[in-house]
Amino acid sequence: MNKFEQLGLNEQLLKAINDMGFETPSEVQEKAIPVLLANETDMVALAQTGTGKTAAFGFPMIQKIDVNSRTTQGLILSPTRELCLQIANELKLYSKHIPSLNVAAIYGGASISEQARQVKRGAQIVVATPGRMKDMISRRMVDISKIEYCVLDEADEMLNMGFYEDISEILSHTPKEKNTWLFSATMPKEVARIAKKFMKEPQEITVGTKNSAAENVQHEYYVVGGRDRYLALKRLADTNPDIFSVVFCRTKRDTQKVAERLIEDGYNAGALHGDLSQNQRDIVMKAFRAKQIQMLVATDVAARGIDVDDITHVINYQLPDEIETYTHRSGRTGRAGKSGISMVIITKSELRKIHSIERIIQQKFETKKIPTADEICEIQLYHLASKIKNTEVNQEVENYLPAVNDVLEGIDREELIKKMVSVEFGRFVEYYKKAGDINVSANGSPQDFSSEGKVRYFINVGSRDGYDWMVLKDFLREQLQLGKDDIFKVDVKESFSFFNTNAEHSEAVLQMFSEFKMDGRFINVEISKNTRGGGGSRRKGGGGNKRGKNKGFGEKRFGKKGGKGNFSGGGKRRSRKKF
Missing domain, CATH: 3.30.70.330 (RRM (RNA recognition motif) domain)
Structure with a gap:
């Protein structure tokens, strides 16, 4: 028996759930769905990114909507275009067996008149970013005066982005008698302020500990000099040849600069920030989901729309200005039951921030050193050997083997292996030949990573x-x-x-x-x-x-390939393909 059946969902939703292959609800879904279905209530739900929050509010809203009415009955506010589109697409999948239900996405960077037409054609649920929604209300392009359900998704992030006034303005156009469901990863005072002002005796559910991080994410930090931050990033990438990661920078300028440097140095990288057009952002995200991009350099705001389950690493190239934002960042990895690693590159002056983050996420960081040149070369050598061993033979090579054998005649097996590996590995050795140790201790001297014992x-x-x-x-x-x-x-x-x-x-x-x-x-x-x-x-x-x-x-x-699953990323290392 599918465990979703025990939550009170109707047959149409259960059929869609079965089509998507979902069998067991996440903790936030198990706690929120029965309450929202059975009661007309406000709710504050605290849960980390990647825990299935969209389904937690999406299923109850869809089931409660009157599909025979063309009135807009549900409003979902989300912080970014990417997340807005993601939620809208997921709701369409959930309601695939309810043909009369229409969902419209409203966000900046697209035709406002076309979005208005979608709403007027009878969108019972509208998913919107605060800025575009406020604009459409002022132009009288959308009517939310009769909505029955309002969701504030990623509420803490919306408020961090300065949307408090916009949200207040939008909610002033909604009826007082409605259900407001607030979903957030953290509960800073601004979110509590929203809850107090716009909600009445909300039920509260918490998944995990407030502000805590996912237990299946390992947290590490590396101390380097300020000028060596980019070198540290490259070495961490080279130590993880199959990395599939999001690299966080504080500003749009740094994001673009770091991505460009990575591309120039031959890595599969791309940038995601607010200065890109919607088409550019779509191209980058499509390439990232296809794992053609292995290192996606992003700002915190732009990354809110990233919903990819296989991210192996989150790299904090710079720590966020708001310490609470670290929880959002690390939540990009370790999703869907998998584990992940969150790395932080810091200077000695930022060490105090690590202790602040540990208090918030209630987990300890592991102090690690940036790998040395020898260590990186060793890992790359093993990776190359494994890659050669697991490569499927192209049978068309057979036609050329006689000529190849003539060229290689007289070379024994061991010498041939050395030469073959050296073809690609030689440039790595050459690059790292004179590379020094870039680790720094808290007092500015080389770190003492004693191996005794x-x-x-x-x-x-x-x-x-x-x-x-x-x-x-x-x-x-x-x-x-x-x-x-x-x-x-x-x-x-x-x-x-x-x-x-x-x-x-x-x-x-x-x-x-x-x-x-x-x-x-x-x-x-x-x-x-x-x-x-x-x-x-x-x-x-x-x-x-x-x-x-x-x-x-x-x-x-x-060894032979064995076991199930692949926890690593994909894509070919050091490809020169650019985005």
């Missing part, structure tokens, strides 16, 4: 095998019978990973994985030369593999 390991499983940092950590803890703090600094790549333990556990780790098989495949764990985290330079042939050294890049070292 800690051991770092390489393991030949990664996201391709269905692991993310949480799953791998749980797997290792289960196999080794260790506590949750005994496995740390877990870094998962596409086909391999790194993790740390204290030195006292080293013998047990190597013994456990000396001849360890899973689904017929050997899982190799070997000691890394570097124990400091964020990668590691493996010792040749050393560690826990007692079956001998594997020369080259054979199957035992990198």
Whole structure:
């Protein structure tokens, strides 16, 4: 039995839910939907981004609308064009089996007269941005004097963007006897002020702890000099070859500048900010959803419309002006039950902000170092070897093999592998040959990341095998019978990973994985030369593999593709395609 059936939804909505493949409601849906269906009440719902809030208010509103009337009965206000369109499209999917229900999206950057025509044709639900809605009301293009349901979605963000006066003006044109549902990730005083002024004895539901962050997001910070911020960003990207990320900047100017520099340096990057036309924004978001863009550089305002479940990393190139905004940023990753990583690049003067954020999100940050040149080159080398191993052979190559074999005659297997890898890997080594350590401690000197008493390991499983940092950590803890703090600094790549333990556990780790098989495949764990985290330079042939050294890049070292799911991003690394 589909669990949505227990919430009181009608047959038409349940059919749409089944079509979309939804089986289990999220916590906010489970708490909000029955209350909103059964009562005529105001509601304040506090839930993080990515928890299914649109369905939480969308399903009850659709079910309560009188489809036989062409009057506008539901109004949903959202902070950005992207989010406005996203909500409208989702409501259309939910109501696909209710042909008489019409939804209109009203937002800036598009024809106001065409939007007015859509409303007049009988839109029972209007989804709008505050600025455009206020404009249309003043021009008498829309009538909201008879609405029965009003939703303020992402209320904290709308108020952060300065929409308080606009919202007050809009709500003054609505009837007093209506239900107002306020959905917000955080509850700053401005949101409480709205609730007090426009709502009557609202029911309150909270998913998780107020202002807290998702538990499946790992929070990290890196301290560098102010001039090295961009170099740090590049190194973090190079350490995660399959990164699929949103990079946050404070201003539109910085957003455009960073995106342009990334593109010039050969990364799959794009910019998303308020100075782009609607068509430009649509092109960028389409490319991002298709994973043609791996690093989307965005402002906080523009990112409100991003609804992509597979984002692996959020990178705070600069911390937001309002500390509460960090919760919105980190909520871009770790969605739909997956885990994610939120990275913060800071200077020593910003360390106090980290402690402020920890108090708000009620989670601790992990101090990490920007990987060294050697560590990055090692990770890229493994990535390249894995990429070669997993590439499907184009059968048309057969026709050219005799000539190729003539050219390569006399080169033995090991030498051929070295040359083949060097073709693409050589430029990486050349770039990082003279790269120094850019980490800085709180007092401005190079950071002391003491490795005493800690051991770092390489393991030949990664996201391709269905692991993310949480799953791998749980797997290792289960196999080794260790506590949750005994496995740390877990870094998962596409086909391999790194993790740390204290030195006292080293013998047990190597013994456990000396001849360890899973689904017929050997899982190799070997000691890394570097124990400091964020990668590691493996010792040749050393560690826990007692079956001998594997020369080259054979199957035992990198393993067969196994497991389910892919937690990593996509797209080809270092492509020169621009957007």
